[in-house]
Amino acid sequence: MKARFYPPQKLLGVAFTLVACLGLASGQLNAAKxxxxxxxxxxxxxxxxxxxxxxxxxxxxxxxxxxxxxxxxxxxxxxxxxxxxxxxxxxxxxxxxxxxxxxxxxxxxxxxxxxxxxxxxxxxxxxxxxxxxxxxxxxxxxxxxxxxxxxxxxxxxxxxxxxxxxxxxxxxxxxxxxxxxxxxxxxxxxxxxxxxxxxxxxxxxxxxxxxxxxxxxxxxxxxxxxxxxxxxxxxxxxxxxxxxxxxxxxxxxxxxxxxxxxxxxxxxxxxxxxxxxxxxxxxxxxxxxxxxxxxxxxxxxxxxxxxxxxxxxxxxxxxxxxxxxxxxxxxxxxxxxxxxxxxxxxxxxxxxxxxxxxxxxxxxxxxxxxxxxxxxxxxxxxxxxxxxxxxxxxxxxxxLYWHYPHYGNQGGEPNAIIQLQRWKLIHYFEDGRNELYDLDNDAGETSDLSLSNPAKTQQLWQQLDQWLTEVGAKRPEPDPRYxxxxxxxxxxxxxxxxxxxxxxxxxxILKANWQPNAEWWGSFQTVD
The missing domain is CATH 3.40.720.10 (Alkaline Phosphatase, subunit A)
Incomplete structure (x- = not known):
């Protein structure tokens, strides 16, 4: 099979009205697999x-x-x-x-x-x-x-x-x-x-x-x-x-x-x-x-x-x-x-x-x-x-639930998350604190509402904690070397x-004379 080398950009023609006509009524899926x-x-x-x-x-x-x-x-x-x-x-x-x-x-x-x-x-x-x-x-x-x-x-x-x-x-x-x-x-x-x-x-x-x-x-x-x-x-x-x-x-x-x-x-x-x-x-x-x-x-x-x-x-x-x-x-x-x-x-x-x-x-x-x-x-x-x-x-x-009891190479902290309706609660395993965000009004998660809404925070944390226990989730332990x-x-x-x-x-990287190496397709990467 002949391989391609960076073919020219080909914009797919999106004939919106034609494709819309292909949408079928509810439940009418094609009989063929x-x-x-x-x-x-x-x-x-x-x-x-x-x-x-x-x-x-x-x-x-x-x-x-x-x-x-x-x-x-x-x-x-x-x-x-x-x-x-x-x-x-x-x-x-x-x-x-x-x-x-x-x-x-x-x-x-x-x-x-x-x-x-x-x-x-x-x-x-x-x-x-x-x-x-x-x-x-x-x-x-x-x-x-x-x-x-x-x-x-x-x-x-x-x-x-x-x-x-x-x-x-x-x-x-x-x-x-x-x-x-x-x-x-x-x-x-x-x-x-x-x-x-x-x-x-x-x-x-x-x-x-x-x-x-x-x-x-x-x-x-x-x-x-x-x-x-x-x-x-x-x-x-x-x-x-x-x-x-x-x-x-x-x-x-x-x-x-x-x-x-x-x-x-x-x-x-x-x-x-x-x-x-x-x-x-x-x-x-x-x-x-x-x-x-x-x-x-x-x-x-x-x-x-x-x-x-x-x-x-x-x-x-x-x-x-x-x-x-x-x-x-x-x-x-x-x-x-x-x-x-x-x-x-x-x-x-x-x-x-x-x-x-x-x-x-x-x-x-x-x-x-x-x-x-x-x-x-x-x-x-x-x-x-x-x-x-x-x-x-x-x-x-x-x-919806997330569980990441680890430290990310990208700066993440050990945590578990529950999201229900507009609310998102993040529980941190390092110190047991919770953060609460209203995603409908704060998609950028700039305002932690856990202190101003303690009832919702406690409700979601209890639900998350119970779910983690039910599924047998493993949690971090204190590091004795800390x-x-x-x-x-x-x-x-x-x-x-x-x-x-x-x-x-x-x-x-944005300078006109920059190059990663002589060939351009060799590896290069920044330092963490």
Whole structure:
């Protein structure tokens, strides 16, 4: 198969009136078994798309999925980091229940050596063999199953082909691409392409090839990009394009602001990251064009979402999630809010929107339901089918739960969350305090209402505490090595000298003579 090298941007023509005519009345789903293409991004934040309000990033192909389908205005990942969210999609359960509460490979217990008050809780390091994954459910129903891209749900013996996927291109235990985003990939289950071949384009072409080979039978294909995770890498032409498009920082304004633990990016102007967004958008276009070419688009469900918020602190400090607070690894909305779109021309009217809070755990029962397959309520116990919403109705109101008893590399603190109606309560395991936010009136989580509304705070905390106990959630324990002076000095260094290094580095990226290395597609990354 011939690989593409950064094809020109191809805007998908969105014929809104024509697509709207394809929307059928409630319940009239196509009698033929629908195909499914589930597209999962890595580290893409809620506002990292032009269709979600970014004036810097360009993503016409991804935007078209929302424009031609249903956009959930309150889409959520089930965790602020990757592995737990990915497990929820595969299993239909929240991290506290399935035990995968941190990215697999993170240190826990006494292996954690940073000077913090509690020890991160222990967690499961692979998908449980006894659980039935979404791929296994589709395979039981006679579907072909395919996986391409990032897995990060266990070591060998717990890779995609061990959990229901007939074919696996690139999914293994690593969370970031071993060779970066250009060939040679150094990936044990993906052959290298010519030097400099684009990884997201290659993964999209592998997916397109699978669709061509299986167009005469129903298929469930998951395209799980490594993008836009670190290392941030792009080509020189794309860097030049976005360097010229980057907004000028007003005189005296800083690019980073310290929020409790780490500096947090306040502006979208990283030209290398913007190039990554454009490239992965081109890759999504490859798959969408293949569905159109094969006349499969009408009866194919396309889902698009991400595994956690954009990286605004820690890692490469690459994007801003404003007006949402925080980002990947953090407990606020910037860490867990995601784009979540479902396009299904045979059943969904183009341009639909819904404000119901939904999560990645809902995809398992929703996709089975849309395909007319039997649900597995004993498996996807935390997910609910969104088919009633798709058919113009609603689902029962329910609480949503998050559990992250760990310290994030991006400055997050061990916490658990309950969200019910407009209220969001965050419980902190370090000292037992609670924060309460009214998301309807304060989406940026700037005003903690826990002291002014103690009754609601206590009610939600009791509900959250009871749920954590019922599902057997593991909680952090005090660290006997804790030294408050050492902790204070650790964060003082990060918030002063490290912050200045970040300001200097990210300013240099925008200089006309900047380059990461001689080849441009070698790794580079900022220091935490």
């Amino acid at each position: 629908p195909n499914v293409v589930l597209i999962l991004m890595d580290d893409m934040g809620a506002h990292d798309l032009s269709g979600e309000g970014s004036t810097f990033y360009q993503s016409p192909n991804i935007d078209s999925i929302a424009a031609e389908g249903l956009r959930f205005k309150n889409g959520y990942a089930t965790c602020c980091v990757c592995s737990p969210s990915r497990a929820s999609i595969q299993l239909g359960t929240f991290p506290a229940r399935n035990g995968i509460t941190d990215w697999i490979g993170a240190k826990s217990g006494l292996e954690w050596t940073r000077p913090n008050r509690v020890l991160p809780a222990e967690y499961e390091h692979r998908l449980p063999d006894e659980d039935v994954t979404i791929a296994e459910a589709f395979r039981e129903a006679g579907y072909g199953t395919f996986f391409a891209g990032k897995w990060h749900l266990g070591d060998k013996g717990s890779w995609p082909d061990d959990h229901g996927y007939d074919e696996n291109k690139g999914g293994h235990d690593r969370g970031s691409p071993p060779g970066g985003f250009f060939s040679p990939y150094k990936n044990p289950v993906l052959e290298d392409g010519p030097p400099g071949e684009s990884l997201p384009i290659r993964l999209a072409e592998e997916t397109a090839d699978y669709i061509r080979r299986h167009q005469d039978q129903p298929f469930f294909a998951m395209l799980s990009f490594y993008s836009v995770h670190a290392p941030v890498q792009t080509t020189k032409p794309l860097w030049q394009k976005y360097r010229e498009l980057a907004p000028e920082l007003p005189e005296g304004q800083e690019r980073f602001k310290v929020d409790r633990t780490l500096p947090v990016r306040q502006v979208q102007d990283h030209p290398v990251y913007a190039g990554m967004v454009e490239t992965v958008d081109d890759a999504v276009g490859v798959v969408l064009e293949t569905l159109e070419e094969l006349e499969l688009a009408e009866n194919t469900i396309v889902v698009f979402t991400s595994d956690n918020g954009g990286v605004s602190s820690g890692d490469a400090y690459a994007t801003s999630n404003l007006p949402l607070r925080g980002g990947k690894g953090r407990q606020w909305e910037g860490g867990i809010r995601e784009p979540l779109y479902i396009r299904f021309p045979a059943a969904i009217k183009a341009g639909s929107e819904d404000a119901t809070p939904v999560t990645g755990a809902d995809l398992y029962p929703t996709l089975l339901d849309l395909c007319g397959l039997p649900l597995k309520p004993q498996q996807h116990v935390d997910g609910v089918s969104l088919k009633p919403i798709i058919e113009g109705g609603s689902i029962d109101e329910r609480p 030294d408050p002076k050492q902790t204070q000095e650790y964060y003082r260094r990060i918030q002063t000298a490290n912050k200045q290094r970040l300001e200097d580095f990210h300013q240099r």
